[in-house]
Amino acid sequence: MADRDAAVLDDPVGESLRGHHAHLARRRGGAATYLPGVATFSAVSTDPDPGEWADLARLLGRGEFADLFSCPVLPPPDWEPVFVLDGLxxxxxxxxxxxxxxxxxxxxxxxxxxxxxxxxxxxxxxxxxxxxxxxxxxxxxxxxxxxxxxxxxxxxxxxxxxxxxxxxxxxxxxxxxxxxxxxxxxxxxxxxxxxxxxxxxxxxxxxxxxxxxxxxxxxxxxxxxxxxxxxxx
CATH class of the missing domain: 3.40.630.30 (Gcn5-related N-acetyltransferase (GNAT))
Structure with missing residues (x-):
């Protein structure tokens, strides 16, 4: 289904954290995540560098869960996979x-x-x-x-x-x-x-x-x- 108004839905977590849900966000550099107890979703930019992944890791903490939702880019290889789920x-x-x-x-x-x-x-x-x-x-x-x-x-x-x-x-x-x-x-x-x-x-x-x-x-x-x-x- 083509819809030119739907481009923001390619990054719904990042767009939400930068906009309507900014008051519920924690942020470091280009990385962002929701406040504890609100949601586990996290976001990086569309072309993150290693420093951005490091920023997200510092936001979340060592050995913590990073729910990247439908993020099209993968984190560095030392990030342990927890789940993969196909959706629509x-x-x-x-x-x-x-x-x-x-x-x-x-x-x-x-x-x-x-x-x-x-x-x-x-x-x-x-x-x-x-x-x-x-x-x-x-x-x-x-x-x-x-x-x-x-x-x-x-x-x-x-x-x-x-x-x-x-x-x-x-x-x-x-x-x-x-x-x-x-x-x-x-x-x-x-x-x-x-x-x-x-x-x-x-x-x-x-x-x-x-x-x-x-x-x-x-x-x-x-x-x-x-x-x-x-x-x-």
């Missing part, structure tokens, strides 16, 4: 609109600081991806409750200029099959479009069920990505 980046089409007005859905609630323990518990049980005690500071998180219990949530993560990533889409095992994920994603899409930004998201290539859901909702695949994590020397 999907975009909301330019000019697209949700198939129904999700903001009128009274079952969707905004989650706040007091909800963090339940959010962490739900993430622990469903494993949608990285989520930490301060991750909710990246953007708005929405949830659905059943009998007062949080059974589904989704929220905003990376924020490159003009875009907002939808992430942490998860539903408790005993509450699946009720359309909760679709309701939450629609509600987030409506919010993002209302502030004249476009939604995008990432998904593991093996998660065919999630890919099918996002495509039914209107998202389109932009490109394949490879997520990588390392441990600093």
């Amino acid at each position: 980046q999907l975009l909301w089409p330019d000019g697209g609109s949700p198939d129904r007005p999700a903001e009128t859905d009274t079952g969707v609630v905004e989650l706040g600081a007091d909800d963090v323990p339940e959010m962490l518990d739900l993430v622990e049980r469903t494993r949608p991806g990285p989520f930490w005690p301060r991750t909710r500071e990246l953007g708005t998180y929405l949830g659905i409750r059943d009998g007062g219990r949080l059974v589904a949530m989704a929220g905003e993560r990376l924020r490159p200029p003009g875009w907002t990533e939808i992430s942490a889409v998860c539903t408790a095992p005993d509450a699946r099959g009720r359309g909760h994920a679709a309701r939450l994603v629609r509600a987030l899409v409506a919010r993002i479009l209302a502030r004249s930004e476009r939604p995008f998201l990432h998904v593991a290539e093996a998660n065919t069920g999630a890919i099918a859901l996002y495509e039914r909702l209107g998202f389109e695949v932009r490109r394949h990505v490879t997520f990588r994590g390392f441990r600093t020397p």
Whole structure:
């Protein structure tokens, strides 16, 4: 999918740390990472030299985890590989609109600081991806409750200029099959479009069920990505 406005999505972590999330960043030279407890994502420039990798290693500390997300360049050989995961980046089409007005859905609630323990518990049980005690500071998180219990949530993560990533889409095992994920994603899409930004998201290539859901909702695949994590020397 070609989209000339999507070039910033080639480096969504770096663009977020330099822009909307600058207040949540730690920085040294050309390297940057999120504050502890917010996210583990780190970024370097598009053509980093050895000094830049050294700056990132000093930011993170000796033997610490470096989540390079979809960074196209590899660190020096003394950085120990931790994981590699194939994925897809999907975009909301330019000019697209949700198939129904999700903001009128009274079952969707905004989650706040007091909800963090339940959010962490739900993430622990469903494993949608990285989520930490301060991750909710990246953007708005929405949830659905059943009998007062949080059974589904989704929220905003990376924020490159003009875009907002939808992430942490998860539903408790005993509450699946009720359309909760679709309701939450629609509600987030409506919010993002209302502030004249476009939604995008990432998904593991093996998660065919999630890919099918996002495509039914209107998202389109932009490109394949490879997520990588390392441990600093």
